Amino acid sequence: MTKTGSRKLPLWGAILLFAPVLTVLYYVTGHVAGSAAVATQVLYSASSVGAVAGLVFGAFRYRGGRRRPWLLLAAGQGAMLAGDLVYYVLGLRAGEVPYPGPPDVCYLTGYLGLVAGLITLVRRRTPEWDLPSLIDAAVVAVAAALLGWVYVIEPMAAGAGGAAQAVTVAYPVMDLVLLALGVRLMLGAGTRPPAFWLLMIWLLGMLVGDTTYSVQALLGSYDGTFVDGVWICGVLCLAAAGTHPSMAEVDEPSPAAAPDATKSRLVVLGAASLVAPVVLAVQYLRGASLHVPEVDVACIVLFLLVVARMAGLVRVQRAMAITDGLTGLRTRRYLNEVLGTEAERRHRTGTPFAFLLVDVDHFKRVNDTYGHHAGDRVLVEVARRMREVVRSGDVIARYGGEEFAVLLPGVTPRRLEKVSHAIHRGVSTAPFALGDGRLIPVTVSIGGACMPRDTDAVEELTRIADQALYAAKSAGRDQVVLAG
CATH class of the missing domain: 1.20.1070 (Rhopdopsin 7-helix transmembrane proteins)
Known part of the structure; x- marks a missing residue:
């Protein structure tokens, strides 16, 4: 009964x-x-x-x-x-x-x-x-x-x-x-x-x-x-x-x-x-x-x-054509255009630049447990925390779903390591508020590559960064893996 x-x-x-x-x-x-x-x-x-x-x-x-x-x-x-x-x-x-x-x-x-x-x-x-x-x-x-x-x-x-x-x-x-x-x-x-x-x-x-x-x-x-x-x-x-x-x-x-x-x-x-x-x-x-x-x-x-x-x-x-409606970040299309521009500048002047992919760990679990509204709040907060870490001239874009991308003009491989770990700490250190007093831990995995150290082609750069991100997730998530 x-x-x-x-x-x-x-x-x-x-x-x-x-x-x-x-x-x-x-x-x-x-x-x-x-x-x-x-x-x-x-x-x-x-x-x-x-x-x-x-x-x-x-x-x-x-x-x-x-x-x-x-x-x-x-x-x-x-x-x-x-x-x-x-x-x-x-x-x-x-x-x-x-x-x-x-x-x-x-x-x-x-x-x-x-x-x-x-x-x-x-x-x-x-x-x-x-x-x-x-x-x-x-x-x-x-x-x-x-x-x-x-x-x-x-x-x-x-x-x-x-x-x-x-x-x-x-x-x-x-x-x-x-x-x-x-x-x-x-x-x-x-x-x-x-x-x-x-x-x-x-x-x-x-x-x-x-x-x-x-x-x-x-x-x-x-x-x-x-x-x-x-x-x-x-x-x-x-x-x-x-x-x-x-x-x-x-x-x-x-x-x-x-x-x-x-x-x-x-x-x-x-x-x-x-x-x-x-x-x-x-x-x-x-x-x-x-x-x-x-x-x-x-x-x-x-x-x-x-x-x-x-x-x-x-x-x-x-x-609106270049802005993501949820997070206010740039779109993937806009990012690809800027990547091409940076690649041309790299060939003209020799200025290096770096590319990061940031993925929210276990994001599906957040949606399934707390609902899609909570998932949206997490994405918005990740975007806000990333903005606070990067420079004003850097480009942050929503790359797809729970994945973000960061273009870092003028960043060398040595500087890339510091920036990527700063983004990781800035996003993952503090818990995320979902409303009604609920707090949950959220972490991210980051993969990155640098031009010209890792490649001299834009398409290859994004592919290498994606491989580094996959390596970070395969190694247990909540970490940074850089190519090279």
């Missing part, structure tokens, strides 16, 4: 299940006790409390020393929570909350924390900024800014003055900044684990809630029925993102840019580029203000961004 244990619901799953329950409790309590009741405010604030606690919990549980983006998000949401509480207390005491007032200071500070957290995530996921995705996000942001200005910001600010007008404009502007960062995360490179999608759902919920609130406030029809529920569920998705174990992977640096110019991306960019003329046509048909200066500026900016995007697209396509 066998026993089957019940599977425990993870914390992030419990939070997601609690979201609709909390929303229903909030509405029922508000209907029975009134919106000013303490119980109603407690239920509304529970989502923000959960988000702050979840983000702090995840930052210290899963992130080790890389906690900054998540703690910034927690600080931003904490400031939002403080704004809700200050607004509620002032409303009880004075009956009417001044605008702008202390709650607005808290809310705008909260926006700054959220923006800082998302910027940190963007910078860590793509340290080089990934210019194509940045331009794409700018196109969408400019289109959204034009829509926001014509239909939300300008009408709301028209009836206010001084500080009230500045704060009224600041709220939708901060939402536009969050939108731009969200689009940048979606269009940029990097892994997308469950915590990433929970983060995006939170951001979408916040933007939908804020936009609906602005439109309802502009029309004088705000009742909180829909908006509060969206905010509660969205903020609890942020709490779930913080407690999900995959939040440790969200800000991992991407070794290569994401696939470029996909159909869906082109559709989004095309639609965004048409926003300015469509707004002009709609305003003309409505008999409303055409906003010619704003539309002109938007058209000019969008045109310049599209031109920059086209120029970048040509460059990116060239780079």
